[in-house]
Amino acid sequence: MRILIYNDYDHLSQWVAHYVARKINQAEKKGDKPFVLGLPTGSSPIGTYQELVKLYQAGKVSFKNVITFNMDEYVGIPEDHPQSYHFFMWDNLFKHIDIPKENVNILNGNATDLEKECCDYEQRIKDAGGIDLFLGGIGPDGHIAFNEPGSSLSSKTRIKTLTYDTIVANSRFFDNDVNKVPKMALTVGVGTVMAAHEVLIIVNGYKKARALQKVVEEGVNHMWTVSMLQMHRHGIICCDEEASMELKVGTVKYFKDIEYDALHNLPKV
Numbered sequence: 001m002r003i004l005i006y007n008d009y010d011h012l013s014q015w016v017a018h019y020v021a022r023k024i025n026q027a028e029k030k031g032d033k034p035f036v037l038g039l040p041t042g043s044s045p046i047g048t049y050q051e052l053v054k055l056y057q058a059g060k061v062s063f064k065n066v067i068t069f070n071m072d073e074y075v076g077i078p079e080d081h082p083q084s085y086h087f088f089m090w091d092n093l094f095k096h097i098d099i100p101k102e103n104v105n106i107l108n109g110n111a112t113d114l115e116k117e118c119c120d121y122e123q124r125i126k127d128a129g130g131i132d133l134f135l136g137g138i139g140p141d142g143h144i145a146f147n148e149p150g151s152s153l154s155s156k157t158r159i160k161t162l163t164y165d166t167i168v169a170n171s172r173f174f175d176n177d178v179n180k181v182p183k184m185a186l187t188v189g190v191g192t193v194m195a196a197h198e199v200l201i202i203v204n205g206y207k208k209a210r211a212l213q214k215v216v217e218e219g220v221n222h223m224w225t226v227s228m229l230q231m232h233r234h235g236i237i238c239c240d241e242e243a244s245m246e247l248k249v250g251t252v253k254y255f256k257d258i259e260y261d262a263l264h265n266l267p268k269v
Contacts, residue, residue: 002235004238004255005240005255005259005263011240012047016051016135018055018268020133021055022267024063033129034066034128036068036132037068037135038071040137052093056097057096061269063099064099068099072186074184075159075185077110089104107187117186118157118186122192132196137201138203140210141211142223143166152189152222154189155189155190155192156188157188162184194229201235203239204240204243205240208243209242209247212247214227
């Protein structure tokens with residue numbers, strides 16, 4: 001597992017965006033199949049999405065040969081609701097780039113049969129050839145997507161009842177009213193994410209520091225679901241200084257030493 005510790009969120013976001021763009025361009029040159037990209041919502045990837053839009057506008061990357069699969073969606077709110085993840089993705093990324101609409105896959109939280117929607121989503125990922133790179137964020141309790149503490153580390157896309165802590169945390173997007181926050185969501189599983197060829201997790205801010213310490217310095221634990229990244233052959237964590245505050249000094253120095261080149265040079269697009 002690689003761990004890149006950047007001085008601030010902006011530098012972290014630049015590196016991740018350039019890394020993603022390089023992967024897309026490499027797949028474009030091969031020309032054998034579309035590049036399949038897994039995407040998160042939330043505050044963590046916004047800087048990366050802004051940087052990807054800049055790279056697209058500068059003509060350094062095209063998304064015409066990219067297929068995306070988002071991590072999750074609330075159950076029971078309209079797709080055009082300002083807090084739906086459909087709305088988030090189009091507002092922050094898709095409407096600003098050249099990705100074909102038919103290449104965008106987001107779970108339908110208003111499907112008549114939610115269990116079938118989850119099974120079909122897994123099949124669509126399989127039909128696309130699997131996910132090449134899955135971006136993700138991390139919750140303060142170490143969860144990924146809506147795989148909250150206690151989730152099976154081999155789980156697949158499914159319906160999840162949200163914990164009270166998650167509902168309270170997300171209420172800031174719903175006028176600070178917990179009663180407005182959906183109580184259920186559809187989410188890819190930990191196993192779905194870990195089946196990707198590469199997984200890149202963005203961790204920023206002091207609120208994520210305890211979770212990062214658990215994920216990096218302690219063992220694999222279903223109470224900290226992102227810790228499963230320790231078992232992945234191509235796992236990367238990109239974090240900022242604030243998020244690294246609970247890591248041991250020796251851990252920080254070690255990763256800054258071995259990742260010196262990545263910390264001082266952006267991937268070539």
